[in-house]
Amino acid sequence: MAKPARFELGMSPHVVSNQTTRKIMFDVVIALLPALAAATWFFGPKALFIVLISAATAVLAEYLCLKFMKRPVSFALDGSAIVTGMLLAYNLPSGVPLWLPVVGAAFAIVVGKQAFGGLGHNIVNPALLGRAFLVASFPVLMTAGWMAPEQWRYEHDNPFGTHAIAVEEMAALPEADAYSGATPLNVLKQTFDLDASAESARSQGDVAEAGILGERASSIRAALYSVSTYRNLLIGRRGGCLGETSVILLLVGGIYLVMRRVLELRLPLSYLGTVALFAWIFGGSGWFNGDPVFHVLSGGVVLGGIFMVSDMVTTPVTPRGRIIFGLGAGLITMVIRRWGGYPEGCSYSILLMNLTTPLIDRYTRPKVFGEVKNDG
Amino acid sequence: MSLVKDLTNGIYRENPIFKLALGMCPFLAVTTSVENAIGMGAAATFVLICSNFLVSLLRNLIPSKVRIPCYIVIIATFVTLVDMIMNAYVPDLHRALGIFIPLIVVNCIILGRAEGFANRHPVLNSVADAVGMGIGFTLAMILLASFRELLGNGTWLNINVLGPGYRNQPLLIAILAPGAFILLGFILGFFNILEKRRGGGQR
Numbered sequence: 001m002a003k004p005a006r007f008e009l010g011m012s013p014h015v016v017s018n019q020t021t022r023k024i025m026f027d028v029v030i031a032l033l034p035a036l037a038a039a040t041w042f043f044g045p046k047a048l049f050i051v052l053i054s055a056a057t058a059v060l061a062e063y064l065c066l067k068f069m070k071r072p073v074s075f076a077l078d079g080s081a082i083v084t085g086m087l088l089a090y091n092l093p094s095g096v097p098l099w100l101p102v103v104g105a106a107f108a109i110v111v112g113k114q115a116f117g118g119l120g121h122n123i124v125n126p127a128l129l130g131r132a133f134l135v136a137s138f139p140v141l142m143t144a145g146w147m148a149p150e151q152w153r154y155e156h157d158n159p160f161g162t163h164a165i166a167v168e169e170m171a172a173l174p175e176a177d178a179y180s181g182a183t184p185l186n187v188l189k190q191t192f193d194l195d196a197s198a199e200s201a202r203s204q205g206d207v208a209e210a211g212i213l214g215e216r217a218s219s220i221r222a223a224l225y226s227v228s229t230y231r232n233l234l235i236g237r238r239g240g241c242l243g244e245t246s247v248i249l250l251l252v253g254g255i256y257l258v259m260r261r262v263l264e265l266r267l268p269l270s271y272l273g274t275v276a277l278f279a280w281i282f283g284g285s286g287w288f289n290g291d292p293v294f295h296v297l298s299g300g301v302v303l304g305g306i307f308m309v310s311d312m313v314t315t316p317v318t319p320r321g322r323i324i325f326g327l328g329a330g331l332i333t334m335v336i337r338r339w340g341g342y343p344e345g346c347s348y349s350i351l352l353m354n355l356t357t358p359l360i361d362r363y364t365r366p367k368v369f370g371e372v373k374n375d376g
Numbered sequence: 377m378s379l380v381k382d383l384t385n386g387i388y389r390e391n392p393i394f395k396l397a398l399g400m401c402p403f404l405a406v407t408t409s410v411e412n413a414i415g416m417g418a419a420a421t422f423v424l425i426c427s428n429f430l431v432s433l434l435r436n437l438i439p440s441k442v443r444i445p446c447y448i449v450i451i452a453t454f455v456t457l458v459d460m461i462m463n464a465y466v467p468d469l470h471r472a473l474g475i476f477i478p479l480i481v482v483n484c485i486i487l488g489r490a491e492g493f494a495n496r497h498p499v500l501n502s503v504a505d506a507v508g509m510g511i512g513f514t515l516a517m518i519l520l521a522s523f524r525e526l527l528g529n530g531t532w533l534n535i536n537v538l539g540p541g542y543r544n545q546p547l548l549i550a551i552l553a554p555g556a557f558i559l560l561g562f563i564l565g566f567f568n569i570l571e572k573r574r575g576g577g578q579r
Contacts (some may be wrong), residue, residue, distance in 0.1 A: 136548065137548045
């Protein structure tokens with residue numbers, strides 16, 4: 001007589017795919033490489049060093065944590081630490097000293113990830129937490145680091161004039177390896193400051209001064225909202241964090257991830273779409289005259305939208321939840337850009353929305369098959 | 377209960393911060409420098425000793441239904457005293473601690489020891505307990521403040537320790553509010569590990 005069939009009891013999920021953490025993470029690393037090439041091209045080999053140091057520190061910190069907590073140390077090589085380290089480096093200005101990525105990556109892994117229980121248990125994106133930590137700890141290094149060497153040329157100029165020059169030069173000097181000066185978003189922020197000073201001048205009765213200031217603000221904005229700026233942003237010829245330079249190369253990585261089925265389009269599309277919508281509504285000087293193209297291309301929203309909003313651990317799993325997440329993050333990004341103290345709000349918006357992820361998942365839970373709505 | 381045991385109880389075994397998790401508000405808020413921590417610890421300890429003394433003395437007179445208001449009156453009296461004395465003799469420290477001196481009134485440690493210890497123990501034991509708790513609180517404050525001042529400012533008790541090179545780029549977050557929470561987490565984790573190693577385990 002044949003033996004009775006053996007029944008195996010197992011926990012869900014029962015669907016087995018050949019996707020593993022390691023495969024996904026190395027796909028992400030591959031997708032990050034084009035942007036790394038752009039960073040190296042525009043900011044020199046130092047950019048490459050910063051990324052390598054950051055990734056190496058992240059893996060080492062992960063290894064030491066696992067060793068200390070007596071967990072299998074092979075987890076350190078599942079690729080997630082490398083991704084965290086790379087993403088952290090992508091969020092740094094190119095002018096930072098080389099110890100900064102070490103401190104940031106160690107904090108991101110030790111406090112942001114392993115202290116919560118390792119991969120899958122961290123409540124916020126470790127790379128962004130590392131960045132927030134560095135911004136709070138070393139505000140000067142983190143906000144002045146993108147002044148390229150050519151900055152000295154404008155040093156004795158007044159601060160608003162220099163940026164106007166920088167923007168024009170950016171268009172006029174296509175052969176330059178790097179363009180000096182503040183990031184495009186910094187420049188935009190300063191036009192808002194100019195508007196504010198124009199407003200206060202007008203309230204003090206100095207109409208002529210107000211006119212000059214307002215005129216300057218709008219002429220700088222006109223230079224920002226131009227095809228030549230868009231072209232530079234797409235190619236990556238701009239000041240900014242290492243990884244956010246070239247939109248085209250970031251998109252190449254994103255398309256690769258979509259093709260490998262690592263990136264699900266709902267999150268990036270709802271995030272970038274919300275940014276564009278609110279950029280149009282209040283991203284400019286008044287209402288409904290902002291420039292969505294400029295806002296989407298500048299700063300870190302493409303980097304964030306492809307590689308950070310889509311982090312599998314810290315963002316919702318439900319389809320509706322993902323759209324809500326993107327909406328919230330996009331709105332917060334634009335509110336910070338327009339009215340916040342920082343020129344860019346991408347990282348904080350994602351961190352804040354990371355905290356709401358459990359709540360979003362809970363309220364967007366799809367109906368279980370056969371479940372009847374309880375009218376209570 | 378021996379006096380010595382009551383005295384040492386608060387320093388480690390029932391340390392108000394690390395074991396009872398009481399008095400977190402001043403603990404997180406004023407530990408930006410060792411000087412502030414010592415000042416705050418001394419002020420709270422003084423109030424704690426006085427209130428434990430008086431509560432224990434009056435423990436058979438205070439009707440249990442209105443005991444909490446009575447404790448608050450007693451504590452508030454001493455806090456007002458401390459507030460005025462510090463304002464008169466150490467105005468700089470008084471300014472640095474600011475609102476947290478009047479807030480000693482609602483410090484959980486003081487009310488907790490009045491309610492949990494002094495109202496059912498003799499005067500001497502209550503004072504011993506207050507001294508121990510006060511020392512435990514002050515030591516805990518100094519411990520966190522040492523980390524925060526050293527990392528965030530490169531100094532310890534205003535003495536330059538880490539040199540000007542570090543002080544140009546200190547780990548600023550340690551002085552800021554998030555740093556207090558992060559370091560508190562590390563310290564609590566450290567004490568939990570110690571406890572586990574000693575085989576005590578969690579209650």
